[in-house]
Amino acid sequence: MDGASSDPALNEGLLPLGSSRANRWMVAEGRANLVRQPVLPRPATVKTQGKLVTFDLARTALVVVDMQNDFCHRDGWLAHIGVDVAAARRPIAPLRRLLPLLRGCDVPVIWLNWGNRPDRLNLSPSLLHVYNPNGAGTGLGDALPGSGAKVLERGSWSAAIVDELPTEPTDIHVAKYRMSGFQDTELDSILRNLGVNTLMFAGVNADQCVLCTLQDANFRGYDCLLLEDCTATTSPDYCMAATIYNVNQCFGFVVGSEAIAAELANGASKGTNRD
Incomplete structure (x- = not known):
């Protein structure tokens, strides 16, 4: 209608x-x-690490954070500066299985990706310092030696989603410029227009951009589900453990993607509530 x-x-x-x-x-x-x-409710029930949780698929979206070449590709920025990106690639396989199921149930897929302006006028010195503390390294917007690719510049190969995670025309793309995807972006407006109140989170790094965005979502009143196997970090293991603890304790729920997939396969109803 x-x-x-x-x-x-x-x-x-x-x-x-x-x-x-x-x-x-x-x-x-x-x-x-x-x-x-x-909007007719479409309840789905999953076992999280803390309790049995029922949420409304008709008011849910998946937010995939920073699954981009510069973070996850072996020729990208992190690999260039010596980071082992094997961990950042772990969400690829479970996301490849889950994304078609969510799209088939009319759950919006939102790609929340770092995307600098070419002139970097949206990046403060304090933000640039995080990734280039001595000023002489290769930080946000700088050219990688050899390829010349500008680090995480919007519209470039560097900022593109990895090829192993194909997107669909119905997916939604939001560029961010901070660790939180809500800061200085249109993400909140998009979610409110979609009538969404529950967010599933995936991507990298779990303890940085994923967690900051999830926390800001919680502060704004969204219900949050962290998909543990679809989320990873190149930080030490204790950072992932602390992230899982804090999400369970303070900000939402932690669940595996297989539980979501099983619920969708076992009869969570489909619908077409959104254009």
Whole structure:
């Protein structure tokens, strides 16, 4: 149903106005119907590390953080500066299995990727210092020796999602410039237009960009599920352990992607609530 109300008479002669069925008016020259279309719940229940959790697939999105060449490819930036990216590649296989299932159940897939402006005017000295503490290294936006690729520059190979994780036209792409994907981006506006209140998180690094974004989501009132096997870090093991502990303790729930996949396969209903 395209209208904002279940009563056709209320929408007679009106046209839809809005980017998502979950947040749409019906309007004409002299009328506006602000009643949003109801979204039918599609409950899914999974066993997390703490308890049995039921959430609404109709109001859920997957946020995949920084699965990009510069973080995960053996010819990318992290590998160039001596980081073993094997750990950063671990989410690839479980995500390849899970993504088609989520798309098939009309769960939005949001790729939240680092993407610098070419002039780096959105990057402060304090942020640049994190990755180039002595000023003489190869940091954000600098050219890699040899290839000349600019580190995490938006639109470049460096910032592209790894080839092993193909995207679909229905996926949503958001560029970020901080460890939190909510800071100085349109992510929150997109999620509110989609009518989403539950977020599943995947990607790298678990203890940095994933956790910062998940924490900010929690602070904004979103329900958060960390997909443990779809999340990884190149940091020491204790950083991953601390991340899992803190998510369980303070910010949401931790669950394996196989539990999500099994629930989808066992009858979690499909729907087409969003455009």
